[in-house]
Amino acid sequence: MPLATFIRDYANVLDQVEAADAEVVLERRSGRASFVVAPLRRVQSDRHAMEAVTRVLRHALEDKALEKSLAAGILETFPWVTFLPATERTQFESAVLETLRGCAALGRFTAFEDLVDSWRVTAEIWSDPASARRLLAPIVVPHGGAVAGPVAS
Amino acid sequence: MAPKRGDAVAPPAAEEEYEIRFGTSEAAAQWPELCKRFTGNCREAWDSLRTSPLTRSPKQKSLQGRLATRPIGGMDLPQWQFDISSGARLVYCVDEGTRTVWLVDASAAHPGATVAKGKRSSTNR
Numbered sequence: 001m002p003l004a005t006f007i008r009d010y011a012n013v014l015d016q017v018e019a020a021d022a023e024v025v026l027e028r029r030s031g032r033a034s035f036v037v038a039p040l041r042r043v044q045s046d047r048h049a050m051e052a053v054t055r056v057l058r059h060a061l062e063d064k065a066l067e068k069s070l071a072a073g074i075l076e077t078f079p080w081v082t083f084l085p086a087t088e089r090t091q092f093e094s095a096v097l098e099t100l101r102g103c104a105a106l107g108r109f110t111a112f113e114d115l116v117d118s119w120r121v122t123a124e125i126w127s128d129p130a131s132a133r134r135l136l137a138p139i140v141v142p143h144g145g146a147v148a149g150p151v152a153s
Numbered sequence: 154m155a156p157k158r159g160d161a162v163a164p165p166a167a168e169e170e171y172e173i174r175f176g177t178s179e180a181a182a183q184w185p186e187l188c189k190r191f192t193g194n195c196r197e198a199w200d201s202l203r204t205s206p207l208t209r210s211p212k213q214k215s216l217q218g219r220l221a222t223r224p225i226g227g228m229d230l231p232q233w234q235f236d237i238s239s240g241a242r243l244v245y246c247v248d249e250g251t252r253t254v255w256l257v258d259a260s261a262a263h264p265g266a267t268v269a270k271g272k273r274s275s276t277n278r
C-alpha cells in the first residue's frame with residue numbers, strides 16, 4: 001500500500017490490520033525503504049518464535065554430525081543452487097552454514113539474506129553458461145567510452 | 154573510445170563520485186537500448202553507480218564464486234549486478250583506486266526470466 005494512501009486513511013487501515021491480525025507494507029517512492037505496520041502482539045509472538053528457533057539452530061549448527069543433513073536441507077530450500085558449478089555449490093553450502101552460525105549467535109539474519117541474494121543472482125547467470133563465460137573472460141583493453149546517463153525523451 | 158557525433162555526453166564526475174565507463178563494446182551497444190526501454194530505472198542505476206557502486210541494496214548485489222571478480226586491464230576487480238527490471242540487468246566492475254565503474258554488460262534479457270520458464274539446462278559443471 002502506498003504510504004500516502006495509509007496517511008489519508010490510517011484509522012481504517014489500522015482497524016482492518018488489527019481485525020485480520022495481518023500486516024501491511026507501506027511503500028515509498030524512488031526506491032526508498034518500505035515499512036511494515038502490524039499489531040504489536042503479532043510482532044512479539046513472531047519475535048519469541050524466532051528466538052526459540054534461533055536457539056535450536058545454534059545448537060544444531062554446532063553439531064558436526066548434523067552438517068550433512070543441514071546441507072541437504074539448504075539444497076532443497078534453494079533449488080536454484082543446481083545451476084551453480086559443482087565446486088561453487090560446495091562454496092555456497094559452506095558460506096551459508098558459516099553465515100547462519102554468525103547470524104544465529106547474534107539473533108539477526110539480514111547478513112544471511114544478503115548472502116543468499118548474492119548467490120541467487122550468481123546462479124541466475126550460471127543458468128546461461130554462455131553468459132557466465134562472457135562475464136568470466138578477462139578484459140585486456142576496456143572499451144573506455146564514458147557512459148552517459150539516460151535522457152528522458 | 155572517442156564519442157561519435159550525436160552521442161550523449163556524460164557530465165564529469167564530482168570529486169567523490171565514480172566515473173562510469175564501458176568495459177566492453179557489447180555494453181556500449183546495449184546501454185542506449187536499455188535506456189530507451191527503462192529510462193527511469195536506468196537513471197536510478199546510473200546515479201547509484203556514480204555514488205555508491207559497492208553498496209548492497211535489494212537491486213544491487215555482489216556476484217559470488219568465480220564471478221565475484223573479473224580481470225580488467227590486468228587487475229582483478231569486484232563484479233556486481235544491478236537489477237534494472239525483472240528482465241534486465243547491468244553487470245559492472247569497480248576500480249576503487251581510479252574510482253572507475255566499468256559497465257561490462259547491459260542485458261535486456263535476464264537469464265533468471267528464462268530460468269523461471271524452465272528453458273535452461275538444469276546443471277553446470
